[in-house]
Amino acid sequence: MSEETNTTTVTELDPAAVKAEMLKIYPAKTAKKRGKQIILNDPDNPPEIGANTRTVPGIITQRGCTYAGCRGVVMGPIYDLLQITHGPVGCGYYAWQTRRNLVRPPEGTTNYLQYCMNTDMQEDQIVFGGEKKLAQAIREAYAIFKPKAIAILSTCPVGLIGDDVHAVARQMKEELGINVMGFSCEGYKGVSQSAGHHIANNGVFKNIIGLDDKPDEAEFNMNILGEYNIGGDAWEIDTLLRKCGIHVTATLSGDVSYDQVKKCHTVQLNGVMCHRSINYIAEMMEKKFGIPWIKVNFIGAEATAKTLRKIAKFFDSKKLTDRVEEVIAQEMLALRPVREEIKAKHKGKKAALFVGGSRAHHYQDLFRDIGMEIVSAGYEFAHRDDYEGRKVLPTIKVDADSRNIEELHVEADPERFKPSKTPEQIAALEAGGFNFKDYEGMMVEMKKLTLVIDDISHHEMEKLIEIYKPDIIGSGIKDKFVIEKMGVPCKQLHSYDYSGPYAAFGGAINFYREVDRMLTTKVWKFITPPWEKDPQSATPLTHTTKTEAKNETKAWRKPAAADGAEG
Amino acid sequence: MLNGTTAEIKPREALRINPAKTCQPIGAMYAALGINGCMPHSHGSQGCCSYHRSHLTRHFKEPVVATTSSFTEGASVFGGLANMTQALSNIFTIYNPKIVAVHTTCLSEVIGDDIPMMIKKAKEEKIIPDGKYVIHANTPSFVGSHVTGFASMVTGMVKYLAEASGKSEAQLKAEPQLNVIPGYIDPADMRELKRIIKEMGVKTVMFPDTSGVLDLPQDGQYRMFPSGGATIEEIKSSGDSVGTIALGHFASHPAAIELDEKCKVPSALLELPYGLTNTDKFIHALRTHGGVDVPGSIGQERGRLLDAMSDMHQYFHGKRVAIVGDPDHVIALTQFLVELDMKPAYVFTGSSGKHFEQRLTEILGNHAPDAMIKQNVDLFELHQQIKNNPVDLIIGNTYSKYISRVENIPFVRFGFPVLDRMGHRYFPAVGYMGALRLMEKINDALLDHKDRECAEENFELIQ
Incomplete structure (x- = not known):
């Protein structure tokens, strides 16, 4: 590859050229492999992306083990x-x-x-x-x-x-x-953390779930799966659901006890936040205990409202539906002015997200809430279904690395298989457009020709910043200071930079404010020193009489001209 | 918080709880970053590399780049040669470092990967371009600690790079050069050592040197290989130096001894220059072996430190201190605490090594004969000991802050890692000025605690 010099001028408008520019420096084998993991999006018909495949040795990767x-x-x-x-x-x-x-x-x-x-x-x-x-x-x-x-x-x-x-x-x-x-x-x-999620799911399912059959007493009872309470997210979600009258038996795995996990098969519904890390448990609980699962997303105000309505629809109770609408109205009342104020300042600014197995998708909703544009996104360790949707599951080839991970054979429990809905009720809900066990993935929600990059490498990230000049990037600790050295603010979306919570309505307000802080901080504007901006701009030497000093008439007493900060 | 920890100490042979050490490869990665234009490479599963980069990044808040062989099960069965070869090809093509410093991991050590053979093969196959270097250190996590991993990589630098050019003794002494091996200290410390050396007017080569690599200014540009770090030529020339000043028994002395064996360069094996007397020894060695006089400016720094010690020693005198950390740090810091008339009560390290106990027994012998000195011990035991017999101050890395909070004991962060404060990234702890800063931190911790906790009638304006 290196001898074929690519002379294309890369513009923001030509993602194919950006991709070529990213791949240009790679040895042929590496370029071929990475080429499959950098995709120009088509939301109507998501193209196949290389995902959950081995990391190329020698490539600086975000992935762990x-x-x-x-x-x-x-x-x-x-x-x-x-x-x-x-x-x-x-x-x-x-x-x-x-x-x-x-x-x-x-x-x-x-x-x-x-x-x-x-x-x-x-x-x-x-x-x-x-x-x-x-x-x-x-x-x-x-x-x-x-x-x-x-x-x-x-x-x-x-x-x-x-x-x-x-x-x-x-x-x-x-x-x-x-x-x-x-x-x-x-x-x-495995090829990333993802294999570990699956192994943990299997172990929790085999060894803990189902050890206690006594359900919590609650009219509407569910689990939140794939929520880790980073910075208190699960507490935001729990508080919101409680306000609506919905009880959470267990959050897997965030602020959760062993005893809560033991009885989490006694609920009526499983809501899946991070599809990648926990869909296995959701699937196995459905097979063994008949608990239906739905995809939920509490990241972003619109996404949260949509999720609450979906849950209310599942439980099919007028009381709950009314209460949910009431809560949404209340929460939006507080949220709207903050959102509008921040949206007015940052509408049209560009964000890119490279993180995790669900956050690079979910956090797009928060940026969209404030009118920002996603110029590129990708996961660190997700699979094709997280990009293209679960409909591609039957077509995913099981390779040698995936075969290493045990697939548990699960059957309906002869005594405890008690679905909360009859097949007729499920059919009726589906006929009304309700989707069970469905995740449509990241790509359908992203614009046409946006670059979707799986397991982005350090080199590709550098190129992306150079070409797209995003206003903000969501990533992890290993990239954060690389990105910020280039003068681009980076939000860690694993640790939230020790702030948060960002889930649900209260969390969304925190996030909007956080983005506002990062985009308006003066720090990036001080990079060029005044003598480089304007060598003639030094404060002049002048004579000052005591009278002048007393009367504060001298120029230096007056508000100084912009000295970098306004830059 | 930590409510499973009780004063009753039950015997433990197998279970480590809240370790006061971590594994070898992270030390090797840190040392490698102290070579100019170097890409550290982790030969094993990519999780190791990810953990080390994350951890170092949290300590420095700087980009920490390193590559990995990204083993999966196949490589674990068939060996890592193919992964290493592909990695080196990618690294030199894409990132183009001057040198790659490979360290091993548990995985590649257990399967017995032969790194020198792999490097040799890659050279023959021209995967390593002419003029580029690949060095290595064996750093399985089931041996030693992050400190020995650091020492092994520094020793690797000597093994692979240092050379005696064959110049005559007269030629070498005409323009004498000293080596300084600084030990597992922060970039700010290495920067301070260089300032002192410059002030003294001695020609030195310092390796590794992470200043200018892990303390970069914000100028709107990212450079994968910044200008800092000891150059390959400098490390090569260490074999021609008239002597080596090696700071720290565990992190630096092995490399100095290796250099002596290889190039017959004699060495002054010192401790880290924390506090008054250890800095005195460092200055004295520079003066003597560098053939210079100690300038007045250095004498004044010493004098200011001593003045602060005489002004404030009433607040330090007799205070019981728990110190936990890496062995070189703990040994040198304990020496300083003794100089301050403090009473080290628990002097612990998670790393192993008899020298630790022997040396500290010497330091504390008459001054604090009751001090408990332990190697290969963890923070859980330190906490239990403190519950049985409390202290006035804890000095340790960030993980010790839980004990400080539970027991309401003043706490000074020191050593590696510090994950929750910023000072270590910019301000040194070595030399006379570093000692002043350490004193200030200790004094602030003790007096802040007193101001917060004392009865109102004892709350005083002036101390």
Whole structure:
């Protein structure tokens, strides 16, 4: 590729040329691979995108590993489940308090998110096996903390040396009389975090869900799946739903207890926020317990209102429908003036989003709320269905990496399969345009010819900024300061830059204000020093008499001319 | 908060709780960033690289770029040669660094990947272009800690790059050059060491040097390979230096010894220049081996530090302190606390090494014979010990802040990582000026606590 010099002048209006410019520098094999992951969108008929495929070695990627997806994302926030990372010290250490899953455990409950427990595997365990040390670590953890349940999370060496964490889990379950479960989430198991989400879903489904059949007493009872309470998002959602009269039994996994997860199969409905990380549990709960699932999105005011109406429609109660409309009206009353004020300032400005497996889609709604344009977007670890919609599921080829991840065979539970709707009711809802278990993906909502970039590389990000000059980018910690060095503000959408919440109506207001802050801060305007802007602009030397000083008549006493800040 | 932690200390042989260390590769990645034009490369699963980049970025709030071999299950079974070859081809084509510094991970170590063989093959196949370098360090996470990972990469620099040109002793002494191996310290510290060296007028080569790499100014431009870092030529020339000043037993001495073995460069094996006497030793070594006089400006810095110590020592005297962190940091800082008449009560490191206990026993022997000195220990145990016998001050990395909050004990952030404050990114802790800053932080923490907690009648305007 490198010898074929591309002389096309790249303009903002020619995304095909932008793509060519991004690929130009790559060796042929890399260009071919990356070319499949950079797509010019067609919302009416989303083209096939390369996704959930291996990262090219040597490419600076945003992606993490299977362990991070399992331990860090899905399992981490279950606050009273004691979790032990089996492996050398690093993996457990990096997963310790680095995601912002806020929790408020009840008084007296130990919050294990504040603890990093691991087996700190040493060389002799690598040589002779680490099962004994793991069993001993579990005994010690039990002796100190007396937890309700223990999970073991595996790191790379565990699988390679052949430690059987599941056998140790069974042995310790018997010995201690509490639930102990193993997760084979070694980092190399998949092409990204995504494999870890699936492994965690399987483990939670096999080992926790269904252990307690007593439902919470509530007229309208649901779970929120794929919501991690970053910066308090789940609390915003919970508060909003409670206002409407809807009870949330469990949020997987955000501010959630082991006991809540045990009984989460007793609800009438599952709402799926992050499709990528949790659709497996939603599917399995439907098969085994008959609980229907719908896609929900509480990111963005319009999206939140739409989601509330969809939930109300499902429950089919006039009381609930009326209440939902009342709540939307109230919330919008507070939100509208803020939104309009900020929209007036930033309408038409450009954003680009490269993050996660759902946020790069959901956050488009928040930017659209304030009239901003999405010039490009892509996920870090999503699959084709998250881009093109679930309709492509039957056509996705299962490759060697995906085959490594167990697909649980799930059947209807002979006693507990109790759908909250009859097949007739479901058919009637569907006839009225209600979509169950559907996710249409990111592409249908994005403009024609917008660049959709999966697993964006550092080089592609640099090119994108150079060519599109976005006003703001949503990304993660590894990119943030690269982007900001170029003078473009970057919002971390994993950690929210330690602010938030951004979910539901209250969160939307926070986000609009945050974007306003980032787009209006003076800091970027100070980059060029005054002597470079205008070498003649130095404050002149003048003579000043005491009288003049007293009367404040001198020029330097008057408001100074713009000195950079207004730039 | 931390309400599962009780004063009762139950024996633990297998379970690590709240570690005071992390794994080797992150140290190797940090060290590699101290070479000019270097791309650190993580040979293993991409999660390692992602975690290390994220963690370093949180500590520095700067771009931290590194590449990975992105192993999947196939590579784990068949070996990582294909991934390494493709990675090197991509790295040199796309990013074009001057040098790639490879470190291994658990994964590539367990399957036994032979990195020197891979580098040799890539050279033969011209995947590594002429004039470019690839070096490596073995850094499995099941050995050592981030500190030994750092030391291994610095040693790797010497192994691969340092050379003795064969000049005569007279030629070398005509324009003598000293090496400074600064240890696992922040860019602001390395910048301060260079300022002191310049002030002293000694010709030195410092490696690694992350100043100008991880403390970049905002000028609206992003540079993947900024101007900072020790150049390959400088590191090569370290073999021609008249001596090496190596700061820190764990992070720096191994590289100095390697250089002595390889190029017969003698070394002064010092501790990190935290506090008065450790800085004195550093200045003294520069003066003696660099053949210069100590300028008045340095003498004045020393004098100002000593003046502050005499003005304020009543607030430090006898205060019980828990210190936890990396061994070189803890050893040198404890020395300073002794100079301030403080009483180190718990002196802990998560890393392993007998030298830690031996050296601290020497430092604390007469001054604080009851101090508990422990290596290979964690923050959970520190918290339990504090519950049994409290302290007046905790000094440690950001993770210690939970203990500080629960026990309502003043806290000074120090070492690696600091994830929630900004000072370490700009202000040094080394040298006399760094010691003043450390003193100020300790004094502020103690007096802020007193002002907040004391009875109203004892709330005083002047201290």
